[in-house]
Amino acid sequence: MKPTPLHDRHVALGGRMVDFAGWHMPIQYPAGQVEEHRCVRTSAGLFDVSHMGQLRFRGPDALDVVNRLITNDLAAVPVGKAQYTAFCRDDGGILDDAICYRLAEDDVMVVVNASNTARMVAWTAERATGLARPVDQSEGWALLALQGPEAPALLERILPGGAAMAPYAVRAVTEDLIVASTGYTGERGFELFVRPEAAGALFDRLVADGAHPIGLAARDTLRLELGYALYGNELDLTTNPLEAGLGWVTRLDKAGGFIGRDALLAVKAAGVQRRLVGLEIVGRGIARHGYPVLSSTGEVLGEVTSGTQSPTLGRAIAMAYVRRPHDAVGTTLAVDVRGRPVEARVAKPPFYRPPVRPL
Amino acid sequence: MGAPQNLRYTKDHEWARLDDDVVTVGITAYAQDQLGDIVYVEAPEAGARVAAHETFGTVESTKSVSDLVSPVTGTVSETNDRLVTDPAVMNSDPYGEGWIMKVAVTNPSELQALMTAEAYEAYVGSLGH
Numbered sequence A: 001m002k003p004t005p006l007h008d009r010h011v012a013l014g015g016r017m018v019d020f021a022g023w024h025m026p027i028q029y030p031a032g033q034v035e036e037h038r039c040v041r042t043s044a045g046l047f048d049v050s051h052m053g054q055l056r057f058r059g060p061d062a063l064d065v066v067n068r069l070i071t072n073d074l075a076a077v078p079v080g081k082a083q084y085t086a087f088c089r090d091d092g093g094i095l096d097d098a099i100c101y102r103l104a105e106d107d108v109m110v111v112v113n114a115s116n117t118a119r120m121v122a123w124t125a126e127r128a129t130g131l132a133r134p135v136d137q138s139e140g141w142a143l144l145a146l147q148g149p150e151a152p153a154l155l156e157r158i159l160p161g162g163a164a165m166a167p168y169a170v171r172a173v174t175e176d177l178i179v180a181s182t183g184y185t186g187e188r189g190f191e192l193f194v195r196p197e198a199a200g201a202l203f204d205r206l207v208a209d210g211a212h213p214i215g216l217a218a219r220d221t222l223r224l225e226l227g228y229a230l231y232g233n234e235l236d237l238t239t240n241p242l243e244a245g246l247g248w249v250t251r252l253d254k255a256g257g258f259i260g261r262d263a264l265l266a267v268k269a270a271g272v273q274r275r276l277v278g279l280e281i282v283g284r285g286i287a288r289h290g291y292p293v294l295s296s297t298g299e300v301l302g303e304v305t306s307g308t309q310s311p312t313l314g315r316a317i318a319m320a321y322v323r324r325p326h327d328a329v330g331t332t333l334a335v336d337v338r339g340r341p342v343e344a345r346v347a348k349p350p351f352y353r354p355p356v357r358p359l
Numbered sequence B: 001m002g003a004p005q006n007l008r009y010t011k012d013h014e015w016a017r018l019d020d021d022v023v024t025v026g027i028t029a030y031a032q033d034q035l036g037d038i039v040y041v042e043a044p045e046a047g048a049r050v051a052a053h054e055t056f057g058t059v060e061s062t063k064s065v066s067d068l069v070s071p072v073t074g075t076v077s078e079t080n081d082r083l084v085t086d087p088a089v090m091n092s093d094p095y096g097e098g099w100i101m102k103v104a105v106t107n108p109s110e111l112q113a114l115m116t117a118e119a120y121e122a123y124v125g126s127l128g129h
Helices: A009-010 A033-043 A062-067 A116-126 A149-156 A196-208 A217-226 A261-272 B027-035 B110-113 B116-124
Strands: A015-020 A023-028 A045-048 A054-059 A082-088 A092-105 A107-112 A135-138 A142-147 A168-173 A177-180 A187-193 A276-281 A292-294 A300-309 A316-323 A332-337 A340-347 B016-018 B022-027 B036-041 B055-061 B064-068 B074-079 B100-103
Touching: A009 A196, A023 A217, A033 A045, A033 A217, A045 A196, A054 A062, A054 A116, A062 A107, A092 A116, A092 A177, A092 A196, A116 A135, A142 A149, A142 A196, A149 A187, A149 A196, A187 A196, A196 B116, A217 A261, A217 A300, A217 A316, A217 B110, A276 A300, A276 A332, A292 A316, A316 A332, A316 A340, B016 B110, B022 B027
Parallel strands: none
Antiparallel strands: A015 A023, A045 A142, A054 A107, A054 A135, A082 A092, A092 A107, A142 A187, A168 A177, A177 A187, A276 A316, A276 A340, A292 A300, A292 A332, A300 A316, A332 A340, B016 B022, B022 B100, B036 B055, B055 B064, B074 B100
């Protein structure tokens, strides 16, 4: 298992370390998952996400090169902004979901999932066409996510003026520090790309200023309350963006097209067979990954992709693929919880919407 | 938290306490720590039969599901209603308010086969945590 540059700090803080996509990562600290979750919703949490991968495209055609690889249209956002997208194979299956950061006209950074980094490095090297070649910078960056209503104030203390960013913006402060107003929690917050040797001091400073270290377990419940997909649960090579609720980042009419477009046009023409939906669990029980989803008469309609007890809402929520036409919001279904049908209702995520706070 | 001296323990990390012919059952501090935040408990109703070494319910934390294995054989006389609305009490007070069920046992000597506090602590120590 690979350590991140912050590994020794996690251990010193009492973090429970687990293997995650080949990395030795803290699943939770002594505060515990529910308390960590609450800290992010009410104050500020600090996540080590250095395991994520960075691919850098530099060159006069960087924008076009990336745009031919992604389902979204990166030309639709200006330099200084970030964009969420999927990457698909020729058959429309999802290779990864990622965020593209437009750092300059000739400079795009793509942040991919740790579980897919090796595959994305290989795939982009094979399929990218143009002058801007993908460079794997994953070893060159540590990544800290500072998330929660107090995140802007904490960032201001170490980087005056730095928090004055609209959502989904990015700024290369120096060659060695990139600040982006992105995250995976639904809260206001920032992702800070720093050099591995500088990560420890930044982590210590933010913790000293009041940021709470947050493990992967709370990261998962935070994203699930927002209905954000997790690669390996909601998304994989057997799912396509149209059924996975990623139609909004799939620009089938994009100039120049993209890898997987023809397959997705065919899916669209035929109509998707199933859709990713949110489930509010009405009965007692927790729906877990892999549990069957049933109709009210017991017919299997699909499968749960993620499920948990929502710490903020105090009730069970889940995401699931459900065969059409049983995917309409409000439809009463059931989840087979270890042989026991538990009532569930189709809902449109987010399950929880953080209050709008002034910038 | 050390294992209380007045309880007996199983390798599945349940505890049992005999008062007259009724055994109170719960999970250990080690178990709740390993599970993490407990959010749901499924326990039998009063009147149900439970058997030693057999599953009698499940406990779910935010991250996983585990079977509950009964330390004794008998008839459930009472279950802890508080766990329905406040399952987290199993985390905060596993040996007290977080008890799961009371069982009217047919053979109180079953408890003699369970581990003492010392034996259980040695067992937990051997698990490498």
